[in-house]
Amino acid sequence: QKEVEQDPGPLSVPEGAIVSLNCTYSNSAFQYFMWYRQYSRKGPELLMYTYSSGNKEDGRFTAQVDKSSKYISLFIRDSQPSDSATYLCAMRPMDSSYKLIFGSGTRLLVRP
Amino acid sequence: DVKVTQSSRYLVKRTGEKVFLECVQDMDHENMFWYRQDPGLGLRLIYFSYDVKMKEKGDIPEGYSVSREKKERFSLILESASTNQTSMYLCASRHGQGFNQPQHFGDGTRLSIL
Numbered sequence: 662q663k664e665v666e667q668d669p670g671p672l673s674v675p676e677g678a679i680v681s682l683n684c685t686y687s688n689s690a691f692q693y694f695m696w697y698r699q700y701s702r703k704g705p706e707l708l709m710y711t712y713s714s715g716n717k718e719d720g721r722f723t724a725q726v727d728k729s730s731k732y733i734s735l736f737i738r739d740s741q742p743s744d745s746a747t748y749l750c751a752m753r754p755m756d757s758s759y760k761l762i763f764g765s766g767t768r769l770l771v772r773p
Numbered sequence: 774d775v776k777v778t779q780s781s782r783y784l785v786k787r788t789g790e791k792v793f794l795e796c797v798q799d800m801d802h803e804n805m806f807w808y809r810q811d812p813g814l815g816l817r818l819i820y821f822s823y824d825v826k827m828k829e830k831g832d833i834p835e836g837y838s839v840s841r842e843k844k845e846r847f848s849l850i851l852e853s854a855s856t857n858q859t860s861m862y863l864c865a866s867r868h869g870q871g872f873n874q875p876q877h878f879g880d881g882t883r884l885s886i887l
Contacts, residue, residue, distance in 0.1 A: 665815075669813065693873065695875070702782075702880070702881075704777070704863055704865075704878030704879050704881055705816075705878045710873060710875065712873065749816070759804065759806075759821055759823065759829070761816075763815040763817075764815055765813055765814060
C-alpha cells in the first residue's frame, strides 16, 4: 500500500466550476502538507503548504487538512482553463526536514 | 525567483552507457535533490545532498550515484544505463533552514535508454 494515495483522474470540469482534489495518507507522523501544480513539460511548482489540521486560503485556492481522517484537500474556486495541470500532494514527516512523500498526481482539465 | 536549471530537456542514450545529468541552482540553497517521475508512481527520491560533498540515499538509489563538488551544482550519474531507467528526472533545491521551506524544481530531463 502506498503511503499517499491520489486519484489520477483525469478530472474534467467546465470553466467556473469548484474543483475538489484529494489525497489520503496512512502515516500519522506526517505534519506538513503541500500542494504542487505541474504544467505539461514543466517541473512542479509549490502552490500551498499547511501545517497540521485546518484550512488555509490563498486567493481562489483553499487547502484543507483533516488529520483525524488522514485526508487532505485542495479546492479551486472559479476554475479557469489556465488551472489545467497535474496537481500533486506532498507530505513531510515530523522527524525529517528533507523527505517529501508525493502522491502520484491528479490531472485536471478545465474546459472553456 | 529561484532558478533551477537542468542541462538537457531530452536525452537518448544506449544500454550500458555512463550517463550524467546536471543541475544548477542560483539561490545558494544548501539542499539539493534528484527525483524520478513515472506515471502512476509519482515522484520518488533517488538521492539528496544537504551540503557540498554530502549526500544521502533516497528511496531508490540503486544504479545511481551523485556528485556535489560545488554548492550550486548537483549531478546524477547512471553508472551503466539500463532500459528500466527510462524516465523523467527532476532536480530540486531548497533552503536548508526550517521545516516549511519549499523545494523548487527544474523542468526535468526526459531520459530514454535504448
